[in-house]
Amino acid sequence: MTKTRNAVAIYARISQDRTGEELGVKRQLQDCRAEAEKRSWTVAQEYVGDDISAYSGKKRPEYERMLRDIAEGRRDGVIVWHMDRLHRQPKELEGFVEVCTRAGVRDVVTPSGDLEFANGDGLLMARLLAAVAANESDSKRRRGKRKAQEIAESGKPMMGGPRPFGFQDDRVSHHPAEAPVIRQLARRALAGETLTSLATWLQDEGITTTQGKEWRTNTLRTVLTNPRMWGMRVHQKQVIGKAVWEPIITEDEGERLRRKLLDPARRTNRSARRYALSGMLECGKCGNRMHSHPRGQYRRYGCLKGPDSRGCGGVFIYAEKLEEFIAEAVLYRLDSPELHRTLTEDTTAPDEVRALEEAIEADAAKLDELAEMWADGDITRAQMKTMQSRVEARLEDNRRAFSRLTHPADAAEYIGQGQELRQKWHTLNLSQQVAIIKAVLHKVAILPATTPGRHGIDPNRVVPEWRL
Numbered sequence: 350m351t352k353t354r355n356a357v358a359i360y361a362r363i364s365q366d367r368t369g370e371e372l373g374v375k376r377q378l379q380d381c382r383a384e385a386e387k388r389s390w391t392v393a394q395e396y397v398g399d400d401i402s403a404y405s406g407k408k409r410p411e412y413e414r415m416l417r418d419i420a421e422g423r424r425d426g427v428i429v430w431h432m433d434r435l436h437r438q439p440k441e442l443e444g445f446v447e448v449c450t451r452a453g454v455r456d457v458v459t460p461s462g463d464l465e466f467a468n469g470d471g472l473l474m475a476r477l478l479a480a481v482a483a484n485e486s487d488s489k490r491r492r493g494k495r496k497a498q499e500i501a502e503s504g505k506p507m508m509g510g511p512r513p514f515g516f517q518d519d520r521v522s523h524h525p526a527e528a529p530v531i532r533q534l535a536r537r538a539l540a541g542e543t544l545t546s547l548a549t550w551l552q553d554e555g556i557t558t559t560q561g562k563e564w565r566t567n568t569l570r571t572v573l574t575n576p577r578m579w580g581m582r583v584h585q586k587q588v589i590g591k592a593v594w595e596p597i598i599t600e601d602e603g604e605r606l607r608r609k610l611l612d613p614a615r616r617t618n619r620s621a622r623r624y625a626l627s628g629m630l631e632c633g634k635c636g637n638r639m640h641s642h643p644r645g646q647y648r649r650y651g652c653l654k655g656p657d658s659r660g661c662g663g664v665f666i667y668a669e670k671l672e673e674f675i676a677e678a679v680l681y682r683l684d685s686p687e688l689h690r691t692l693t694e695d696t697t698a699p700d701e702v703r704a705l706e707e708a709i710e711a712d713a714a715k716l717d718e719l720a721e722m723w724a725d726g727d728i729t730r731a732q733m734k735t736m737q738s739r740v741e742a743r744l745e746d747n748r749r750a751f752s753r754l755t756h757p758a759d760a761a762e763y764i765g766q767g768q769e770l771r772q773k774w775h776t777l778n779l780s781q782q783v784a785i786i787k788a789v790l791h792k793v794a795i796l797p798a799t800t801p802g803r804h805g806i807d808p809n810r811v812v813p814e815w816r817l
């Protein structure tokens with residue numbers, strides 16, 4: 350319901366917050382003006398009060414002036430950013446309501462649009478107070494968001510969350526040890542050194558993140574491509590202007606790092622698309638996942654030692670022969686009577702499924718509990734790790750058993766087609782091949798080579814774990 354008003358008052362007040370006071374008022378005024386425009390109201394006067402007098406009980410000249418103007422019939426509406434900007438005490442509110450009621454001013458609104466006077470009785474008071482109270486938490490959140498925006502626009506840092514690498518606790522001064530590290534990392538990355546190599550170097554130097562963690566390539570990428578490093582203020586993932594701190598690296602370096610490290614063409618794992626067994630191979634020595642790791646012209650899978658993969662670095666295998674071998678085994682299996690039996694016999698016992706479900710849930714809860722116990726200091730990190738790996742191993746087994754029991758149909762369309770698929774195997778694209786392999790094969794452990802450097806396949810090194 351929008352009525353025309355020609356002489357509206359806007360009231361803003363400097364908050365008790367110690368920083369960004371002027372900005373706070375500017376924001377309130379902007380919001381209130383927008384509200385007036387939305388309602389097609391004409392603003393006659395803006396009043397800007399301040400907190401100090403509100404607290405000391407002294408006169409509040411701006412507030413008093415507004416009340417006077419309302420009482421004398423010169424204002425026909427009031428827009429205030431929030432009721433708590435207008436009054437600190439219920440008593441004040443009473444006085445305000447009285448003045449408005451007597452002057453016939455009923456339009457008292459906030460930009461959030463939830464306060465309007467209807468009539469000036471005690472009931473209204475109660476309603477208003479309730480509305481103010483109910484609005485309080487919402488308004489705090491709104492103020493918080495506003496505040497963050499203001500701080501960002503002023504180029505100052507936001508103080509929550511972990512300290513950014515390269516800066517001291519004030520988030521403005523350079524960290525004497527870390528800032529030079531950033532410069533060195535930037536220089537080396539731009540010279541073509543890989544993030545893996547840089548993360549390894551950090552690890553060897555004993556340099557951790559500001560949270561004391563070891564570097565991963567993706568955390569390193571995030572740091573090196575963060576415009577904060579070249580003196581830019583980022584707010585909600587957007588650069589919104591210059592920051593108040595000095596840049597650690599130049600803007601030119603920063604832009605080049607972004608191009609180099611965030612280029613989607615570089616980041617898509619080209620090799621992954623060529624490696625049919627990606628994610629399915631496990632190191633037979635340490636149990637870690639194996640990754641694509643070509644050497645020269647040869648594609649290989651390997652257990653890698655780097656900062657991201659944490660393997661033992663002890664097992665490698667040439668990809669081509671292994672993939673052929675696995676594909677052959679998969680196709681053979683698709684035609685095996687054994688598989689037919691598995692699929693045709695409905696062996697799924699509901700009790701067994703339910704028991705597995707419960708075990709999985711219980712273990713998942715246990716993992717949370719362990720993390721909590723560690724956080725509370727009830728167990729040491731080492732104890733947590735030990736128990737965690739025990740629970741995780743069991744969880745993994747149960748999950749596998751569960752999917753075996755509940756999803757045998759994944760492979761149904763390939764069953765009995767081994768012979769046919771074999772003939773057109775090389776015409777299938779990689780994702781088709783992967784789908785077929787994954788339908789029947791859960792994972793493959795690769796044992797260390799007994800005759801190193803051998804390109805052919807040693808079947809004894811390959812230990813498949815069938816899904817079906």
Ligand SMILES: [Zn+2]
Pocket residue numbers: 632633634635636637652660661662663664
């Ligand atoms: Zn390993």
